[in-house]
Amino acid sequence: MKKLSARRRHPLAALVVLIFALVVTGGLYAALAPTSSASADASQSLQVEEGKRLYQVGCASCHGLNGEGTSIGPSLVGVGSAAVDFQVGTGRMPAQQPGAQIPKKKVIYSQGQIDQMAAFVASLGAGPVVPTESQYTGGDVSKGGELFRTNCAQCHNFAGAGGALSEGKFAPSLAGTSAKHMYEAMLTGPQNMPSFPNSTLSEQNKKDIIAYVTHTTDSNTNPSYGGMTLGAIGPVSEGLFGWIFALGALIGAAIWIAARTPKAKKS
Amino acid sequence: MTSQDNMSEEHLPEAAHGHGGGPVVTKDGHFADPGLPAHEPRRTDIDEKAARRAERQVAMWFLLSMLATVAFIASYVIFKPGPTHHVYVWPIGNVAPLNFALGTTLGVSLFAIGAGAVHWARTLMSDEEHIAERHPIEATPAVREQVFADFRQGAKESGFGRRKLIRNTMIGAMAMVPLSAVVLFRDLGPLPEQKLDTTGWKAGMLLKNINTGEPIKASDVQVGSLTFAMPQDLSEDDEDFQVRIAKDALMLVRLQPGDIKDKKSATWGYQGVLAFSKICTHVGCPISLYEQQTHHVLCPCHQSTFDLSDGARVIFGPAGHALPQLQIGVDNTGNLQALGDFTVPVGPGFWERSE
Numbered sequence: 001m002k003k004l005s006a007r008r009r010h011p012l013a014a015l016v017v018l019i020f021a022l023v024v025t026g027g028l029y030a031a032l033a034p035t036s037s038a039s040a041d042a043s044q045s046l047q048v049e050e051g052k053r054l055y056q057v058g059c060a061s062c063h064g065l066n067g068e069g070t071s072i073g074p075s076l077v078g079v080g081s082a083a084v085d086f087q088v089g090t091g092r093m094p095a096q097q098p099g100a101q102i103p104k105k106k107v108i109y110s111q112g113q114i115d116q117m118a119a120f121v122a123s124l125g126a127g128p129v130v131p132t133e134s135q136y137t138g139g140d141v142s143k144g145g146e147l148f149r150t151n152c153a154q155c156h157n158f159a160g161a162g163g164a165l166s167e168g169k170f171a172p173s174l175a176g177t178s179a180k181h182m183y184e185a186m187l188t189g190p191q192n193m194p195s196f197p198n199s200t201l202s203e204q205n206k207k208d209i210i211a212y213v214t215h216t217t218d219s220n221t222n223p224s225y226g227g228m229t230l231g232a233i234g235p236v237s238e239g240l241f242g243w244i245f246a247l248g249a250l251i252g253a254a255i256w257i258a259a260r261t262p263k264a265k266k267s
Numbered sequence: 268m269t270s271q272d273n274m275s276e277e278h279l280p281e282a283a284h285g286h287g288g289g290p291v292v293t294k295d296g297h298f299a300d301p302g303l304p305a306h307e308p309r310r311t312d313i314d315e316k317a318a319r320r321a322e323r324q325v326a327m328w329f330l331l332s333m334l335a336t337v338a339f340i341a342s343y344v345i346f347k348p349g350p351t352h353h354v355y356v357w358p359i360g361n362v363a364p365l366n367f368a369l370g371t372t373l374g375v376s377l378f379a380i381g382a383g384a385v386h387w388a389r390t391l392m393s394d395e396e397h398i399a400e401r402h403p404i405e406a407t408p409a410v411r412e413q414v415f416a417d418f419r420q421g422a423k424e425s426g427f428g429r430r431k432l433i434r435n436t437m438i439g440a441m442a443m444v445p446l447s448a449v450v451l452f453r454d455l456g457p458l459p460e461q462k463l464d465t466t467g468w469k470a471g472m473l474l475k476n477i478n479t480g481e482p483i484k485a486s487d488v489q490v491g492s493l494t495f496a497m498p499q500d501l502s503e504d505d506e507d508f509q510v511r512i513a514k515d516a517l518m519l520v521r522l523q524p525g526d527i528k529d530k531k532s533a534t535w536g537y538q539g540v541l542a543f544s545k546i547c548t549h550v551g552c553p554i555s556l557y558e559q560q561t562h563h564v565l566c567p568c569h570q571s572t573f574d575l576s577d578g579a580r581v582i583f584g585p586a587g588h589a590l591p592q593l594q595i596g597v598d599n600t601g602n603l604q605a606l607g608d609f610t611v612p613v614g615p616g617f618w619e620r621s622e
Contacts, residue, residue: 147478150495154555154567165558166565166572166583189491192558194520199487200494205478225366227359261389263307264314 051120080127081118086184100168136183144212159232175217321390328383335376342368466514473499482602491559494519516545529578542593544613549586
């Protein structure tokens with residue numbers, strides 16, 4: 001002890017004490033800190049971290065390094081994980097080029113990567129969350145048809161076939177859209193589609209609409225009675241077909257009937 | 268042998284068959300009338316066997332029609348209706364057997380009648396050309412003279428020209444008879460009176476969500492969302508629901524207050540929540556193709572476009588008026604309520620429309 005006491009004024013004494021104190025504190029923390037929550041936080045922050053890395057490569061050029069938005073891409077603060085899951089999960093994002101509307105295309109990220117990006121965007125600000133399966137299954141088809149015709153059919157057509165909007169924008173066909181993506185679209189209102197939050201369309205309403213669209217657009221559950229729906233887009237395609245093909249066939253037949261009949265004598 | 272093969276022979280005037288044949292060019296330089304080509308018999312005209320074959324073919328078409336009609340009745344009996352029974356038919360896709368069978372058999376039975384008639388006309392009925400001369404429409408001078416003389420004599424004997432009182436009262440009586448029919452049009456229905464000018468909205472009436480049936484709180488209407496509303500006292504089970512919803516239907520949107528260009532429109536809303544009539548001012552279609560980023564609303568019928576950020580001004584299409592806006596506020600529990608009726612008539616314009 002005397003030896004130690006004698007060296008207390010040594011120039012390195014302060015450093016030795018400091019290192020000793022740090023080791024003890026760190027050791028105590030490692031021994032006593034709650035380990036389980038520490039690992040959960042770590043995996044969550046790892047998700048966000050991985051998501052941020054993907055975001056900075058694929059999204060930041062338009063939406064800004066921290067999702068604050070630029071002149072060519074809107075801010076992502078508060079859009080929530082549901083918006084990311086819809087936009088990236090249907091291939092709309094990353095966008096190929098700016099335009100009237102960003103169309104659906106091949107999905108380039110795995111669901112795992114999409115979840116990571118969604119976690120990062122959700123960390124920027126609270127917003128709609130990716131729904132769980134129980135939120136979008138088990139709706140009533142006939143009630144859903146009523147709600148669909150009141151709220152959705154004006155743009156997406158009574159059969160979910162989609163339709164034109166102004167200046168190159170359009171409401172896409174709903175055939176083949178997964179239930180989860182439909183739910184997310186109603187919740188977040190992607191691009192020019194208005195959103196239908198739960199205060200406008202309750203969760204049960206959304207389930208019903210999803211059940212109706214899934215039933216109607218699948219030719220196994222809802223075959224067309226006479227076949228050949230011509231896209232189910234109403235009088236435009238029906239008129240076009242009637243005037244060009246049906247009337248054309250009638251004119252051709254009329255000409256053939258009035259044509260000169262074959263004669264017996266070879267001239 | 269096609270008609271193409273006959274062309275050279277048929278149209279050459281030198282052939283000079285038919286009654287109009289003659290020189291190609293007449294003396295004064297005009298083309299001569301080549302007349303009709305000579306009649307050529309068809310195989311069925313000269314060959315009895317061919318004629319009998321054609322007869323059998325025609326009969327076969329008619330027989331096919333009969334079979335198709337029987338098949339129509341049979342399919343009606345056999346196939347059950349409903350979308351759960353369906354089969355795949357190439358290249359049409361999944362079809363309901365009942366509808367497909369009924370359509371096909373009825374089509375065949377009608378088509379076969381037509382096809383048989385056409386085949387009959389082309390092979391067996393006479394195809395000899397006949398010339399039907401035109402006759403002048405005008406009567407001979409003698410007949411005309413007689414008719415005019417009779418008319419003049421009749422007019423003179425009746426005194427139609429001389430007794431003007433009789434003539435004028437008669438014309439008057441005949442002109443007035445149709446008025447009775449015009450008056451009866453009044454029975455087509457009650458007069459609209461003020462129905463076109465007013466709707467069911469009144470001051471203090473709550474806005475009800477058309478989907479959930481609940482009153483709408485201002486906080487429920489988010490920026491970018493679209494909500495449809497109807498008056499609180501209206502229910503889908505009401506007898507006059509269709510009559511009332513045709514005027515009362517509302518479209519609720521919320522804009523960032525800074526995005527609203529029209530000052531009056533902003534003050535008529537509540538913190539950016541704006542309520543517009545859902546009925547197009549062109550011909551009254553329900554209009555709700557809302558683009559939330561541009562704040563434009565399109566009408567699906569004739570593409571009239573309204574800018575909701577600028578007092579629902581018409582920016583494209585045939586509509587003649589902006590969409591009427593309903594003045595709204597909140598009650599003491601935060602529910603949205605109307606502050607009165609629309610100040611202008613909703614829906615399409617009409618003669619007496621007050622602006």
